[in-house]
Amino acid sequence: MRLRAALGPLLVGLALAALSHPAVAGLIAGLFGAPARRQLSASRLLELGSHHLALAGLGLLLVGGLGVGLGITVTRRRASGLRSAIDTAAAAAQAVPPVVVVALALPVLGFGGPPTLLALVAYGIMPTLRGTVGAIEAVSPEAREAGIALGLTPRQVLTQVELPLAGAGILDTLRVALVLSIATTAVGALAGASTLGTPIVAGLQNQNLLPMLQGASATAALAFLGDALMLAVAALVRR
């Protein structure tokens, strides 16, 4: 039962989500003797959380579509010459941290969602592309040649041999991409996107413990729950 792998992240996620609830977080802040001022209500947390999820989900859709699509393209025989160029580009893209992408996009794209989305795509696409290429290349040549020997067309080899065998690896890549995009979306709060990072950044600026704690645990909860979801999907697909 591979579903059990998802249990750990699920429990951690639920615990963190409970911690972000105003009543629980207020209680903990009270234990430290901090004044419970300007705490986030549950409805505000939900609103920020749904914004966060929408932005991260859109980012994952773009990253997944582009990354997996490009990954399939460059593993075709015709495009073999592009491989080294792509590896160089991947290394270069990793050198630009998401905060810097958000910051650089700010003057061009303005405040809010667009620079965050750009950072999501810019930072997420290369790991996804690399992961997809790795998963497809890990398919044994024998399986591929057996497909060719059976008379499958290149397209059929892709959809009936390569993708089913590489599916688990690609799903794992997408899980990492989802966690990465939830983290990057939190950074987007710096560019004024209203996400769960917003209370953290605001709390850090005016030294307000409670929203900081709530935002931090809610963001982390979202990341763990996303992780658990993707692990569960992978387990169900693999069966």
Next chain:
Amino acid sequence: MTGIAKPLDLPAGVSIRYTFSVLAVASALSFTVTALPMLHLAANRLVVGTPVSAAVLGQTGWLICGLCLLGASCMGATRSRLAAPVAMVAFAMALLLFTVALGQAASGLTDGQPPATRARLASGAWAGLLLLAGTSLWAAGRTRINGAGWLLVAGLLIGFLLLHRAGAYDGLSLAVEYRAREAVVQGAVLRHIALSAAAVSLAAVSCVLLYAWRRSRGVVEIAINGLQVVPAVALLGGLVALASGLLTAIPALRATGLSALGPGPAILVIAGYLLLPFWRGLEAALRAADPSSLDAATAIGLTRRQILLDLHLPLGAPILVGALRVASVQAIGLATLGALVGAGGLGGIVFDGMAQFAPDLILLGALPVIGLSLFVERGLSLVEDAVHRRWRG
């Protein structure tokens, strides 16, 4: 299926089609770049301003185009040993000339204007700079001379530095912004390096200690993996919230010099994320020696210390350097976020720029971050290769 991993290489014969496609791509790219605005002339450092077209580059623009054409035809047409070095020099010269032309154009545009006027590099300039840098590195890779890329980068950097000293870039807004905060930027670069280095050393030491703690290795591994899932912003916020809560609850702790803000929590958080690359590196490095040679070593009576130094270290060293490379690049990126909790560094400049909406200030913080991580990445992978050759023959 061997064709898949084949690197980009010279075609077997010089085909007209290849030459034609290289030239076609080159002209399409240069046409696009010249169609984009080269500079933005703005009334002050905060507004966007009006675009200035490539015509402002004048005669030099044509010279740059000529050099690019020479480089592209060398790359596309001839297969002689000289072609790639000539192309590399042509592209590098074009790059240097391009920066000078942009600087001159900026000085010309701001001359006689109010002192707040800024000439800022626009999309065309950035695209051109990136393209020329990319193509010259591409040509350097084709020269098959060892270290041609490093030679090129060093040459270009010296060129830029000399030109900057000579005042060739003084008109550009980035240079104006830098002049205003030279000391701040230099201090931030040093602080950024110190933050990253502190985090890397802390993570390396604690990883070794945690690994040596055999009994709880499984639990530690789960914790390290789980930590990766927590977004950095959340970990920073959570740690600061808990630390400040703790300091409020036990005021005596403050007297010991502990603080909820500053470099301390930032280094702790960065180091937390670096545990995973080090952990994986350590595991792989220790696995690199195969069991039979370990048995043999024990059989001939080597001590554990000798096995570690003579067997594990030589085999695992390249893997450990690889882990150090991955961790260092991550540390430089994460250190940018450290400014959120008052740790300083280049992130401070970036966040100031974002708060003021001043593009040049953002660039002033962002460019060194990118430069530092590229430098560390390339430099440590060079070390990795050298270690690999040294110990594996």
